[in-house]
Amino acid sequence: VEASVPEPQREAWRKHSAREFNTSDQFEDAVVRHIETTLARSLYNVDESGAYAGTALAFRDRLVIEWNRTQQNQTSADQKRVYYLSLEFLMGRALDNAMLNVGMKDVARKGLDELGFRMEDIIDQERDAALGNGGLGRLAACFLDSLATLNYPAWGYGLRYRYGIFRQEIVNGYQMEVPDYWLEFNPWEFPRHDVTVDVQFYGTIRKYMDDSGKQHTAWENGEIVTAVAYDAPIPGYGTTTTNNLRLWSSKASHGEFDFTKFNSGEYEASVADTQRAETISAVLYPNDSLDRGKELRLKQQYFWCAASLFDIVRRFKKSKKAWSDFPNQVAIQLNDTHPTLAIPELLRILIDIEGLEWDEAWSIVQKTFSYTNHTVLPEALEKWSVPLVQNLLPRHLQIIYDINLQFLQFVERNFPKDRDMLSRVSIIEESQPKMVRMAYLAVIGSHKVNGVAELHSDLIKTTIFKDFVKIHGPDKFTNVTNGITPRRWLHQANFRLSELIASKLGGYDYLNDLTLLHKLENYVDDKDFRKEFQDIKYANKLRLARYIKEAQGITVNPASLFDIQVKRIHEYKRQQLNIFGVIHRYLELKEMSPADRKKAQPRVSIFGGKAAPGYWMAKTIIHLINQVSEVVNNDKDIGDALKVVFLEDYNVSKAEIIVPASDISEHISTAGTEASGTSNMKFVLNGGLIIGTCDGANIEITREVGEDNIFLFGNLSEDVEDLRHAHYYSGLNIDPSLQRVFDEIRNGMFGDAGQFSSLVNSITDHGDYYLVSDDFKSYVETQKLIDEAYKNQEEWLTKTITVVARMGFFSSDRCIEEYAQEIWNTEPVVPPAKPQNGA
Numbered sequence: 001v002e003a004s005v006p007e008p009q010r011e012a013w014r015k016h017s018a019r020e021f022n023t024s025d026q027f028e029d030a031v032v033r034h035i036e037t038t039l040a041r042s043l044y045n046v047d048e049s050g051a052y053a054g055t056a057l058a059f060r061d062r063l064v065i066e067w068n069r070t071q072q073n074q075t076s077a078d079q080k081r082v083y084y085l086s087l088e089f090l091m092g093r094a095l096d097n098a099m100l101n102v103g104m105k106d107v108a109r110k111g112l113d114e115l116g117f118r119m120e121d122i123i124d125q126e127r128d129a130a131l132g133n134g135g136l137g138r139l140a141a142c143f144l145d146s147l148a149t150l151n152y153p154a155w156g157y158g159l160r161y162r163y164g165i166f167r168q169e170i171v172n173g174y175q176m177e178v179p180d181y182w183l184e185f186n187p188w189e190f191p192r193h194d195v196t197v198d199v200q201f202y203g204t205i206r207k208y209m210d211d212s213g214k215q216h217t218a219w220e221n222g223e224i225v226t227a228v229a230y231d232a233p234i235p236g237y238g239t240t241t242t243n244n245l246r247l248w249s250s251k252a253s254h255g256e257f258d259f260t261k262f263n264s265g266e267y268e269a270s271v272a273d274t275q276r277a278e279t280i281s282a283v284l285y286p287n288d289s290l291d292r293g294k295e296l297r298l299k300q301q302y303f304w305c306a307a308s309l310f311d312i313v314r315r316f317k318k319s320k321k322a323w324s325d326f327p328n329q330v331a332i333q334l335n336d337t338h339p340t341l342a343i344p345e346l347l348r349i350l351i352d353i354e355g356l357e358w359d360e361a362w363s364i365v366q367k368t369f370s371y372t373n374h375t376v377l378p379e380a381l382e383k384w385s386v387p388l389v390q391n392l393l394p395r396h397l398q399i400i401y402d403i404n405l406q407f408l409q410f411v412e413r414n415f416p417k418d419r420d421m422l423s424r425v426s427i428i429e430e431s432q433p434k435m436v437r438m439a440y441l442a443v444i445g446s447h448k449v450n451g452v453a454e455l456h457s458d459l460i461k462t463t464i465f466k467d468f469v470k471i472h473g474p475d476k477f478t479n480v481t482n483g484i485t486p487r488r489w490l491h492q493a494n495f496r497l498s499e500l501i502a503s504k505l506g507g508y509d510y511l512n513d514l515t516l517l518h519k520l521e522n523y524v525d526d527k528d529f530r531k532e533f534q535d536i537k538y539a540n541k542l543r544l545a546r547y548i549k550e551a552q553g554i555t556v557n558p559a560s561l562f563d564i565q566v567k568r569i570h571e572y573k574r575q576q577l578n579i580f581g582v583i584h585r586y587l588e589l590k591e592m593s594p595a596d597r598k599k600a601q602p603r604v605s606i607f608g609g610k611a612a613p614g615y616w617m618a619k620t621i622i623h624l625i626n627q628v629s630e631v632v633n634n635d636k637d638i639g640d641a642l643k644v645v646f647l648e649d650y651n652v653s654k655a656e657i658i659v660p661a662s663d664i665s666e667h668i669s670t671a672g673t674e675a676s677g678t679s680n681m682k683f684v685l686n687g688g689l690i691i692g693t694c695d696g697a698n699i700e701i702t703r704e705v706g707e708d709n710i711f712l713f714g715n716l717s718e719d720v721e722d723l724r725h726a727h728y729y730s731g732l733n734i735d736p737s738l739q740r741v742f743d744e745i746r747n748g749m750f751g752d753a754g755q756f757s758s759l760v761n762s763i764t765d766h767g768d769y770y771l772v773s774d775d776f777k778s779y780v781e782t783q784k785l786i787d788e789a790y791k792n793q794e795e796w797l798t799k800t801i802t803v804v805a806r807m808g809f810f811s812s813d814r815c816i817e818e819y820a821q822e823i824w825n826t827e828p829v830v831p832p833a834k835p836q837n838g839a
């Protein structure tokens with residue numbers, strides 16, 4: 001593959017090297033050229049989608065130039081690279097981000113205008129790259145943005161799903177899933193048909209001895225599937241650094257075997273093999289925080305780990321360094337346990353293929369990997385059945401058993417008195433069938449393990465990894481509180497606010513150092529500033545109101561209090577608590593005199609989020625929200641006092657409209673269940689206050705913004721276990737107001753009561769695991785406080801300005817600096833200076 005042009009011809013290359021557009025005139029040149037040649041269209045048949053394609057291709061050209069230069073520069077810098085392994089990258093749209101990071105959005109706006117198009121409409125043409133479920137996937141996307149912005153040499157590795165997260169349609173109040181075939185036109189990816197890896201599954205193990213008497217293990221006779229690399233450029237903000245996101249696509253390997261089949265007339269069988277191979281990267285599993293143990297998912301995991309590791313090792317081997325240098329060149333971050341097979345895979349490469357001894361290989365592995373845990377929910381902790389792993393990955397199972405043996409011997413030596421310890425910490429759970437506990441394997445194979453918010457990082461040390469803190473010592477466990485990229489979540493989503501901030505802070509430096517926001521506190525009493533800040537919030541609410549009208553046909557008054565809960569639908573996130581609260585409000589409004597109703601604070605309750613297709617309770621919650629919406633919005637007595645909206649198909653690009661428009665957003669998980677949450681940060685950064693439990697990053701948000709500027713309620717995580725016990729032994733304590741809500745649902749106020757009985761019964765008859773009954777009263781009281789507080793618009797405004805000023809901590813740039821220093825031990829690479837002639 002490597003070939004370079006000889007010195008005498010290089011001058012010609014430099015002379016003709018691709019040039020970047022810099023003026024709107026040059027931009028228009030590029031757009032029209034792409035539309036006329038790449039797309040074979042003309043001014044007579046170009047619509048907005050064509051203009052989008054032309055614009056994207058023009059920006060792509062610019063990105064590619066900087067991408068190539070970055071990669072060359074990072075290779076010659078010869079520093080440690082970071083590899084972020086994630087099964088999910090919830091990127092959203094790329095064009096706006098590219099324009100912003102390249103710094104040419106105004107140039108493009110002018111150019112598009114001259115060509116007869118509006119920038120906003122063009123941006124709107126792009127489909128989301130939705131290769132993720134929720135928080136975990138979006139975190140990976142924010143981290144890529146920060147890694148590039150901070151000039152870290154870093155690659156993301158993932159799967160190129162043909163279908164991303166499904167599109168949600170609401171039909172008669174029910175969620176329906178529609179496939180998301182997003183690849184019809186994707187200008188951002190570059191197929192690398194020359195970068196492939198053959199990945200093996202199934203097969204047999206053969207042990208043999210070489211002439212010198214050394215033992216070897218060979219894994220043979222398996223099925224081979226080929227991984228093809230697809231690369232996408234990740235531009236940093238305010239830097240030329242453009243990193244790489246490499247996604248693997250599966251296809252049939254065309255070895256001799258297939259041709260034999262083909263020639264012997266087994267044409268159908270050959271095609272069937274092709275389809276089977278392509279199935280591996282066909283679809284993103286749509287479960288968030290749930291492990292379903294499906295074989296195809298295990299295949300996806302191994303396929304992706306094997307291809308990525310092969311690629312990383314291949315790159316390392318080019319440097320001709322000693323294996324002991326591997327951890328000085330490579331840091332691999334495991335985003336949850338999904339890529340944990342990378343641990344036995346690297347051992348297999350080092351021992352079976354490269355011939356290293358166990359001890360040396362193991363030491364390299366531990367220094368290379370680190371693992372981020374994102375949940376303590378038992379149903380989300382991955383376990384794979386031993387027979388399944390045995391069949392699919394026989395050599396890896398042996399290696400896992402070897403790791404376990406070494407580990408348990410170590411534990412036995414160090415904790416001889418604690419006999420139960422061995423079965424508690426064994427990677428193999430002695431169940432029927434036996435199971436491989438992936439989180440334990442990830443902990444044992446890594447040098448650092450982190451949680452994603454302080455409370456969560458403390459919880460993992462005292463619950464799921466308690467024994468491992470004793471075994472490895474507390475220093476192995478650390479915290480990196482999550483963050484978000486202020487480029488997308490403030491500058492892009494809320495440009496007017498970004499502009500206002502820049503006007504006070506003397507420019508956009510704050511987008512690279514979010515702590516500079518603190519200077520905004522100097523303006524809380526500045527009349528003009530306050531006015532503009534308030535106007536911006538109103539304009540954002542108006543924009544959302546228009547969208548609600550257009551998308552859902554519901555008219556909402558932008559002067560109402562906008563109360564928003566958008567996130568995956570899950571019982572632990574408690575959208576049911578929210579909707580019960582809404583029903584309670586509705587019942588109270590119904591009982592009021594018209595005069596009192598007029599005095600009540602008008603509110604719009606907005607919901608959005610997808611339920612996993614097989615998660616019936618979550619789907620029931622969506623159905624109830626839609627039924628309540630139907631009844632309340634059509635009740636003539638109620639009018640503007642209350643509106644309920646379920647926004648269809650919540651995704652990243654819709655979040656960019658929704659997030660800037662909240663007065664209040666809800667982050668109300670049962671204490672101890674939400675590892676961090678990241679939308680809480682997005683809403684507050686955009687001048688929305690929050691109602692929340694003492695859970696995840698809400699706690700640190702409270703520390704930063706001050707207790708007076710957040711609405712906390714509910715039981716604390718240390719009391720959850722006792723409350724669950726109390727439910728079991730002494731029954732529930734259901735507040736009369738909640739009982740009323742249940743009664744009305746059971747009486748059919750929101751349609752056929754049978755539809756909702758499982759939901760209500762999960763609380764009244766089945767233990768109320770998520771403590772809805774325990775927290776309902778303080779939830780409703782806190783909502784009352786919010787109504788009161790909102791009436792004092794001046795004080796409310798002061799709070800919203802104050803919280804924005806205090807959100808500097810929650811930039812994902814801060815996260816990346818912490819990972820780099822505490823976990824990866826990496827340094828940035830200075831980006832190359834811009835060449836004069838584009839060469």
Ligand code: Z57
Nearest residue numbers: 135136289374375452674675676677
């Ligand atoms: C996911 O989105 C998260 C955790 C998981 O175990 C899986 Br699987 C998917 C989320 C957490 O629920 C959030 O609390 C957290 O903010 C996010 O990961 C990013 O860390």
